[in-house]
Amino acid sequence: MPWEFRDKVCIAGIGETKYTRWGKQTKSEFALTCEAIINAASDAGLPVDEIDGFASYATERQMPAHLASALGVKRLRYESLHWGGGGGGAPGGAMNAMLAVATGVCNYAVAYRSLCQGQFHRFGQGAASPNAVVGMEQAFRAPWGLLSPPQDYALQARRYMHDYGVTSKQLGAVAVASYKHAQKNPRAVMYGRPITLEDHQASRMIADPFRLYDCCQENDGACAVIVTTAERARALKQRPVYIMGASQGASYRGAAWIHNWPEYPSAAFTEVAKDLYVRAGIGPKDIDVAQVYENFTAMVLLSLEDHGFCKRGEGGAFVEGGRIEMGGELPINTSGGNLAEAYIHGFELVIEGVRQMRGTSTCQQPDAETCLIAGGPGVSPCSDMILRR
């Protein structure tokens, strides 16, 4: 029995700012958020003041009421934040917007994410400065020098590689694919800067087994999508892109502190992916193209396994030989993604998913009818979405 919300809600508009390396924007994060929302409404052909819902995720700083007032929206009816650190809410924020319009809580919700690491804090510099007093989970890791995301994810990657014989070159295949796709995308920060597998292997070690090119970028920018019912979407400017299914959450004790979650290694999607496929009424074999959040390359392999594209431990072999590159069996991160387009906490992957379903990607997968978007490997809660033409 399919999900009652399957195909009932569409993404009707997409909007972005220019993406830059951290510290290179000339406008404030707030101004960029407004710009992305205005661009999304314009793309949809929707007057900005008709937006009546706002949804985001993670540590989003730009709050709905402030945005709504600044943009002069007539009536604010819905606002939500998908909790959690990391990019686990990339499709999750859009899913909350979807639920709000599907249930009539609001009519036109904008799901958005702004992130200007250069204006606030660079993720790579760690959560705490030396000699700071840290609480919660940080108290059980930071005093031993486990400070930043690459260091943290390196622990799971090391164990994964140990258990299944996955190699650094196999991780490199993920980076090579993202950079290859970014060369077609003038919006990508790494446009004009291709890399080879040899470049990946020669790049400096950050936290073993992660080299520089295994890690996502630190960028500044904002992006947004307009979410509305299929009926309303059909009256707007763009060809609607339908949300077939969406899911969020975590497996059993998925957020147990300092790597005490039981399913190890894992990208934390296994249960969330099950919900996704049941709701969408399709399986991994029906997915034509995917946007798979890359905080770190190894997590993409685990994500592909969690979503059933291959079995546990087979992710390394799966990504080899161009399978995940344009023209391959399952192209992923066709805009360049977090590694090579821009790290807007993975929300740029949602936008790229919409482009693929419109047929307007700079790395368009011919005849693609379905796109999976996976947000936030290794974090709980994470989230998933499947779009269709």
Next chain:
Amino acid sequence: MPYLHSTPRPDTADWNTREWWALVKEHKFTVQRCAACGTFRHPPNPVCYKCRSFEYTWQPVSGAGRVFSYTVITHPTNQLYKEQVPYNVALIEIPDAGGVRMVGNILDCPNDGIRVGMAVQMFFEDHPDGLTLPQWRPSPG
């Protein structure tokens, strides 16, 4: 001399974890255990995830551990770590406490000598500012 001389300090006054930190300060190595069903848990948490009991004990453990995973950090997160890299961080599994995992550093071992599954033994590292941390070194196992 501590393994890392400049790292964030833990909030040892936190209500949910302060008893564990106080025992560490006294050089008592324990893992929190549910008094009702015996389930071990770490980091400390007020309620048992198996039986929901709020009653617990601090189970003394030997300090025998196994390297569950590790990383060698070569890129400093910011200026203050420049003189501290390269350093290792390991996840240590505690077999006699239900396999709970702790974060630690492995001392008296070259970074390239660390292996998954390696046997390690806990010892207490006292810092000049009064902090005590459980740390690890290779053991015959």
